[in-house]
Amino acid sequence: MKPTIYDVAKAAGVSIATVSKVINNTGQMRDTTRERVKETMEKLNYHPSLMASALTGKGTETLGLLVPDISNPFFSEMAKTIEDRAHESGMSVIICSTDENVEKEKKYIELLQRKHVDGMIVASSFHNKEVLEGVASRGIPLVMLTRDDAGLGVTSISVDDFKGGYEATSHLISEGHQDILIIAEYAKSSKLRIYGYLEAHAEHDLVSREENICRTVASIENGKECFRQIVQKGRVPSGIFACNDLIAVGVIQEAKEIGLKIPEDLSIIGFDNTILATTTVPGLTTVAQPITEMGKKVVDVIISEIKNKNQTKERILFKPNLIIRGTTAKAKR
Structure with a gap:
């Protein structure tokens, strides 16, 4: 059985009220008494009930x-x-x-x-x-x-997801890429990254085609599948902006499997700057979230x-x- 506050009081030779004061760090008592109660609690492996603390308005930390x-x-x-x-x-x-x-x-x-x-x-x-x-x-x-x-x-x-999407796309455009695919998640954050992608295109007088916007659930496998479907349609963009690193890694894996060289044949940029970004070969260009x-x-x-x-x-x-x-x-x- 778990020890109770009554067990602590009995073993320490004090009242239940005294044990309660020690638990809540309230009231006045001799330092020796306080230390004796704490030592008894530790010896009995007694832990105050967080639920009881919550019900008395003290919080559960x-x-x-x-x-x-x-x-x-x-x-x-x-x-x-x-x-x-x-x-x-x-x-x-x-x-x-x-x-x-x-x-x-x-x-x-x-x-x-x-x-x-x-x-x-x-x-x-x-x-x-x-x-x-x-x-x-x-x-x-x-x-x-x-x-x-x-x-x-x-x-x-x-x-600032809009700014992140804008900077990722602007970097690819500055490298001379005009056919840029974006692979986004079904999330508001990715919607804002898409808006940034579109703004970068508009600023550089580039046309952003609807077929260049792909949406999926974030995973390496889904990144592979999205790129696989693009290739099966008979086209390979020169640059891809993946809205997170997981998707970007999937694209890299699939691109290599079909014989494309990164970045010679295809430039890829991710988002998040997780540990994954440093494990790819070559290392993944990405937009870092702090x-x-x-x-x-x-x-x-x-x-x-x-x-x-x-x-x-x-x-x-x-x-x-x-x-x-x-x-x-x-x-x-």
Whole structure:
């Protein structure tokens, strides 16, 4: 059986009220008494109930983090940063990978509410907006990460996706590429990257054809499949802008399998600058999101909102940064 507060009081030779004061760091008592109670708690392996703490309004020192796919290096790297920052602040993190599935979204939100988390960080697209509206209406601190929904009235933290898409496409155009394919996700962030892609074309008086815009779910295999379908239609663009590194790696793999040389025959640029970008041969040119800075910021913001629930909500945009490596070069055609 798990030890109770009654067991601690009995073993330490003090009242239950005294143990409670030690747990909550309140009240006055001799230092020797406080230390004796702490030593007894440690000896009995007694841990105060977080649930009981939540019910008394003291909080659980726990955050909920929802991501669309923890196997995506971008989100796993982001989750690591968030967990480290939370730990530095005395908080724990419950990580939920939704697979962008409506039922999972609802299930995990309900789970986090039952756990009485002090706040939630949502980095998933979240198709079930009503569930998030319910969280916000109950006054649970909520911050959107890499996502933005003005209708929710909560703080959002993301990179300037439009600028990232514009810079990626402009780099390819500056290298002489005019036939540029973009492979995007079904997400608002990718929509903004597409707008940046289109703006770069317009600025350089280039025509952007609808057939040059492909959409898929982010994965290496889907990146391969998208490029495979393009090739089967009898054409190979000179440049490809993939809206994340996973898709870019898939394109590189498929291109090599059909005998194309990177970047001699095909220039490829990704987005995110995850660990994947340094493992490809040649190294992947990509648009970097400041993962560490964004992860630290979102923890700092939500902790601040937990302490001050009337804090003004804001839209925080980080600047993307183009990292040029070996997968882009001057166009030969």
